[in-house]
Amino acid sequence: MLAFVNKAGKPQSQTNVARRSLHPILKELGMEKTGFHAMRRFLTTWLRKQRAPEDLIQFWLGHSKQSQTDGYSKLADDLEFRAEVAEKLRTGLVIPDSLRPMRPRKVKENPTEVAAKL
DSSP states (O other): OOSSBOTTSOBOOHHHHIIIIIHHHHHHTTOOOOOHHHHHHHHHHHHHHTTOOHHHHHHHHTOOOSSTGGGGOOGGGOHHHHHHHHHHHTOSOOOOGGGOOOOOOOOOOOHHHHHHHO
């Protein structure tokens, strides 16, 4: 399942999502403007601090094998173990309400309603 899709259900470009959504939210929070790569760095650091197996970190980030030995590991194929580790790590991170800005959606006015107001 994709997190950012357009009206047709197709994936949005990272550039558009960053420019239209992420950057305005970061500005409202008074935080430095950054991109999605920063989230990958944060996730990698957080998973390592939680002592997640390195080959699962590589799998979750979509990285290729780092060494010949990694080719022998089958942790990525073990769905039950991955689910167990994910549950232990609580990878379903929740953003605190204090960091979740509430912005009203922009409502496009109907051209006939605009003409009626004139």
